Structures are given as C-alpha cells and as structure tokens.
Amino acid sequence: MGTVTKALELLNYFSRTKPEIGLVEFARLAGRDKATVHRHLVELEANGFVEQHPQTRAYRLGPAILRLTAVREATHPTRRILRPIVESLAAEVGELCHTSLLQGDMLSPLFHSDPMVHGTQVHFDEGEMLPLHATSSGLSVLAFSPPDVIDRILSQPLKAYTDLTLTDPAFLRSVLDDIRQSGLCNLDQAFDREVSSVGGPIFGPEGTPIGALAVAVPAVRASREKMDEILNALRGAIRQATTSTGGILPRGFAVLSETPPSRPPQPNEV
Structure with missing residues (x-):
C-alpha cells in the first residue's frame, strides 16, 4: 500500500x-503508529481534505471534500x-431504501431515504462502506461482475459480520449463480443481525455493475408478503436507475428478473 493510499484511507x-477523530483514535483504527x-x-x-477543530484538535473532513463533491455532481x-x-x-x-456506487472492492453509499412510517426503523450510516460478500447490494453487484473480479473477492479473507454472514467461497459461488438467475438478491441478517434486505445491481454503459439499489427492512417485519412486495417494486426502480444514469441492462436481465429470488440457504441447510 503506497503512502498516498495510506493517507487517503484515513478519510x-x-x-x-464519527464526524471528528483524534490522532490517538486514528492510530488505533488504522493500526499504525502515531x-x-x-x-x-x-x-x-x-x-484541505481534513481540518482540525480549533479547541479539541480532533480532525474532521475539510473544505476540499465539498469542492470535489460539487465538481463531481456538476459533471x-x-x-x-x-x-x-x-x-x-x-x-x-x-x-428504507439506499443506493451505492462501486468503489474498489466495496460499495460506497450515495443516498438513502426512509419514509419513517413505522415505529421501528433501520439505522443506516452513509459513511459506512458496504462489503460485497455480506450485503444484498454487494452480492447482486458481485454476481454480475467479470469473473476476475469474483475470483479476486472470493480469494480474500471474508469477514463474518454476523453468525449468518456467508464466508465459504464455494458456497458463495452457488449463491451468485442463483442471483444471476433472478437478477436480485434477498439476504437475511448477514450484515446486521436485525436487518433483512433485497438488492439489485445498477448497470453502467458497458452492461457491468457500477452500483446497487436496495431496500432494508427490520428482520421482525420481513414477512414473505412484505419482501415480495419489495421485490416487485425494486425491479422497476433498478431499470429506471440504470437507464437514467446512461447504463444498459445486460441481455436477458429483464427476463431473468421476473423470477423471484429465494433467500440464500445457509451452509448447514444443504
């Protein structure tokens, strides 16, 4: 890892x-010396990427982030x-619905919306990167990624975020095959023990995933009827998101996505 990468990784x-982080905490989080x-x-x-609070001396995001965000969104x-x-x-x-963009080997949250019509909501942090192997967004993106990307991700150590996170590479390949048949991924409590989700890929101009669109539901409210309702709505939203951003749905995707995805089985269920 180069010096520039190590510096930018701190962001x-x-x-x-964690809007402000002190030097000691940064060193602990990064696992490096102060x-x-x-x-x-x-x-x-x-x-200008970070600035220090004048009293606490803790670091926070700096004005350069705002400038670059404005340039990116304008162009x-x-x-x-x-x-x-x-x-x-x-x-x-x-x-709650959220969208994210592919950033390296993870997904970077872009925007989320929660209508707040229930007493129990999903907590979503747009500052938290999403792993490809442990989220419905990530698995749906991974399923339609080039083979070399799939091989690279599955050859790395796969972190277990909950006791239901799928971490066996061979088993995950079978899950990816199932996702390719339906176009969507239905995942239960793999990233957060209290959340079930359904996600699908947003495709770019080359017909490969550039990001994802997903709906997250408290596990206690994730009935089969509720998830089926979400699946039907999500299909149309994914098509709209892809075409609106100048992307192209890969051949056969529109047909495949009419098949409801099943929940990936756990290894001890097969």
Whole structure:
C-alpha cells in the first residue's frame, strides 16, 4: 500500500457517528503508529481534505471534500438523478431504501431515504462502506461482475459480520449463480443481525455493475408478503436507475428478473 493510499484511507474512518477523530483514535483504527498517522494527517490537512477543530484538535473532513463533491455532481450528477428514484421507492414500499456506487472492492453509499412510517426503523450510516460478500447490494453487484473480479473477492479473507454472514467461497459461488438467475438478491441478517434486505445491481454503459439499489427492512417485519412486495417494486426502480444514469441492462436481465429470488440457504441447510 503506497503512502498516498495510506493517507487517503484515513478519510474512510469518518462517518455520521464519527464526524471528528483524534490522532490517538486514528492510530488505533488504522493500526499504525502515531508518528506515521500524524504525518499523513498533516499532508491531508495541507491539501484541505481534513481540518482540525480549533479547541479539541480532533480532525474532521475539510473544505476540499465539498469542492470535489460539487465538481463531481456538476459533471456526473449521479446523486441528483438517483435521489428521486430512491425516494419514490422508499415511499412506495414504506421502508428504507439506499443506493451505492462501486468503489474498489466495496460499495460506497450515495443516498438513502426512509419514509419513517413505522415505529421501528433501520439505522443506516452513509459513511459506512458496504462489503460485497455480506450485503444484498454487494452480492447482486458481485454476481454480475467479470469473473476476475469474483475470483479476486472470493480469494480474500471474508469477514463474518454476523453468525449468518456467508464466508465459504464455494458456497458463495452457488449463491451468485442463483442471483444471476433472478437478477436480485434477498439476504437475511448477514450484515446486521436485525436487518433483512433485497438488492439489485445498477448497470453502467458497458452492461457491468457500477452500483446497487436496495431496500432494508427490520428482520421482525420481513414477512414473505412484505419482501415480495419489495421485490416487485425494486425491479422497476433498478431499470429506471440504470437507464437514467446512461447504463444498459445486460441481455436477458429483464427476463431473468421476473423470477423471484429465494433467500440464500445457509451452509448447514444443504
């Protein structure tokens, strides 16, 4: 990992629950010594990517992030295009809906909407990266990714986020085959023990995934009827999200997505 990558990686530790991070905590999170982390933070601060609170001296995201976000959205207005689709889907199904974009080997959340019509809601942090092997968004993207990407992801150590996270590479390949048959992924409590979700890929101009669209439901409310309702709504939203961002659905995807996806079985069930 190069010096620039190590410095920029520190930015990924910021989230809504961690808007400010001190040097000691940064060193703990990154697993590096304080002198090295401080050197990286000094470089980031000099270029406007972070700034220090004048009293606490903790670091927070800097103005350069705002400038680059504005440039990105002005030239590639993905958030502006996907926001009404996400809000419409959330209102239709009455549950939290979120969209994310592929960033390396993970998904970076872009926008989420919750109509707040229930007493129990899903907590969603747009600052938290989503793993490809443990989320419905990630697995749906992985299923339609090139073979070399699938091989790379499944050859890495796969973290278990809950006791239901699928981590066996051979078993995950069979799950990906099932997802390709339906176009969508229905996943129970694999990333968060209290959440079930349904996700599908958003395709780019080459017909390969650039991101995902998903609906997250508290597990206690994830009845078969509820999830079927979400599946039907999600299919149309995925088509709209793909075409609205200039993408192309791969051949056969529209037909395959008419088949309801089944919940991936657990290894001890087969």
